Amino acid sequence: xxxxxxxxxxxxxxxxxxxxxxxxxxxxxxxxxxxxxxxxxxxxxxxxxxxxxxxxxxxxxxxxxxxxxxxxxxxxxxxxxxxxxxxxxxxxxxxxxxxxxxxxxx
Amino acid sequence: xxxxxxxxxxxxxxxxxxxxxxxxxxxxxxxxxxxxxxxxxxxxxxxxxxxxxxxxxxxxxxxxxxxxxxxxxxxxxxxxxxxxxxxxxxxxxxxxxxxxxxxxxx
Amino acid sequence: xxxxxxxxxxxxxxxxxxxxxxxxxxxxxxxxxxxxxxxxxxxxxxxxxxxxxxxxxxxxxxxxxxxxxxxxxxxxxxxxxxxxxxxxxxxxxxxxxxxxxxxxxx
Amino acid sequence: xxxxxxxxxxxxxxxxxxxxxxxxxxxxxxxxxxxxxxxxxxxxxxxxxxxxxxxxxxxxxxxxxxxxxxxxxxxxxxxxxxxxxxxxxxxxxxxxxxxxxxxxxx
Numbered sequence: 001x002x003x004x005x006x007x008x009x010x011x012x013x014x015x016x017x018x019x020x021x022x023x024x025x026x027x028x029x030x031x032x033x034x035x036x037x038x039x040x041x042x043x044x045x046x047x048x049x050x051x052x053x054x055x056x057x058x059x060x061x062x063x064x065x066x067x068x069x070x071x072x073x074x075x076x077x078x079x080x081x082x083x084x085x086x087x088x089x090x091x092x093x094x095x096x097x098x099x100x101x102x103x104x105x106x
Numbered sequence: 107x108x109x110x111x112x113x114x115x116x117x118x119x120x121x122x123x124x125x126x127x128x129x130x131x132x133x134x135x136x137x138x139x140x141x142x143x144x145x146x147x148x149x150x151x152x153x154x155x156x157x158x159x160x161x162x163x164x165x166x167x168x169x170x171x172x173x174x175x176x177x178x179x180x181x182x183x184x185x186x187x188x189x190x191x192x193x194x195x196x197x198x199x200x201x202x203x204x205x206x207x208x209x210x211x212x
Numbered sequence: 213x214x215x216x217x218x219x220x221x222x223x224x225x226x227x228x229x230x231x232x233x234x235x236x237x238x239x240x241x242x243x244x245x246x247x248x249x250x251x252x253x254x255x256x257x258x259x260x261x262x263x264x265x266x267x268x269x270x271x272x273x274x275x276x277x278x279x280x281x282x283x284x285x286x287x288x289x290x291x292x293x294x295x296x297x298x299x300x301x302x303x304x305x306x307x308x309x310x311x312x313x314x315x316x317x318x
Numbered sequence: 319x320x321x322x323x324x325x326x327x328x329x330x331x332x333x334x335x336x337x338x339x340x341x342x343x344x345x346x347x348x349x350x351x352x353x354x355x356x357x358x359x360x361x362x363x364x365x366x367x368x369x370x371x372x373x374x375x376x377x378x379x380x381x382x383x384x385x386x387x388x389x390x391x392x393x394x395x396x397x398x399x400x401x402x403x404x405x406x407x408x409x410x411x412x413x414x415x416x417x418x419x420x421x422x423x424x
Contacts, residue, residue, distance in 0.1 A: 107227060107228070107231060107301075113227055117223040117227075120263075120264075121213060121219055121223075121263070122267075124264050124268055125213060125267045125269075128268040150264075157227070158226075158230050158260075162231070162234040163231075
């Protein structure tokens with residue numbers, strides 16, 4: 001599959017964002033996690049639309065990968081502020097995905 | 107609901123794009139409809155991600171509405187080339203949605 | 213559009229579930245809203261897949277409408293436990309959608 | 319990540335279904351591929367909703383995995399009727415996913 005590496009990175013990012021957004025709801029101090037939950041949600045949605053467009057070879061994929069690069073970077077920055085393991089894992093998945101987006105756009 | 111008019115326009119656009127992409131498969135001369143099917147699909151995906159971000163009041167909604175404006179305009183242009191009733195209806199839904207995006211962005 | 217009433221009810225339900233899940237994050241006592249957020253999220257995802265299948269006239273739409281009826285009913289039950297206006301609105305949207313599912317399945 | 323194997327199988331299935339549905343539009347005899355395109359589309363949507371519910375640990379995930387098992391099996395059966403490489407690859411991805419669903423449900 002063309003763009004397999006980026007597709008894998010996006011799927012991994014989506015899974016971790018959806019997982020992290022949910023796991024944050026079980027943390028002691030939820031109020032501190034609200035921005036993390038929101039960024040996770042937005043990141044998951046934008047990456048999910050993009051991975052479909054990539055699989056379809058849509059001419060719109062490139063513009064969406066630019067958006068993914070931006071939201072994945074923001075989401076990694078946000079998740080890195082927290083010590084929960086799910087946040088750390090999500091930050092890593094988002095960072096890897098942002099790099100895969102950058103490589104695709106180069 | 108805030109932005110209800112844009113949300114309604116996006117939902118109507120998504121429904122018509124998904125319907126049109128499917129109905130095109132039943133037309134006599136499918137080969138002529140391939141670009142229409144593809145634009146419909148991309149338009150539906152981008153609008154679907156956007157309508158979720160709008161409902162969530164995400165700061166990323168605005169950038170996505172810009173993308174919707176662009177793809178809805180392209181999709182309306184493509185659908186208007188065809189005489190099928192589903193294409194005409196889809197073109198109208200996309201044009202109305204593009205206008206709602208423009209009003210939101212103003 | 214065929215099934216327009218059900219499609220409208222599903223779209224309205226999706227919007228309210230996504231909005232309610234987000235608005236719950238701004239409430240004073242978030243811990244009390246965790247089940248509501250989770251049910252909203254699941255309801256929005258299942259209804260979003262279903263509305264696409266309905267627009268496509270997929271033979272799988274019917275089975276998914278059965279799932280929607282179930283999750284919309286659960287989500288309405290959960291949202292009705294809370295006094296926030298967004299929960300009340302969401303409960304109403306879910307209840308109306310559950311009824312539209314039932315009418316479709318009849 | 320819990321259920322990682324099923325999540326990977328679902329993501330791979332979604333990608334191949336979206337790719338196959340699009341690649342079928344470039345084949346010589348599109349009319350023969352209409353059922354394949356439609357089953358691909360339905361399979362991708364149902365699996366996409368499910369993979370989100372799994373990542374969220376939703377109590378609704380299990381019921382949706384049952385639906386995935388069914389549609390993945392149908393989609394594999396349909397794709398296996400065709401000699402295009404993208405159909406063969408999609409059939410394999412759907413078959414593997416159906417098996418992963420079965421293992422999860424066991």
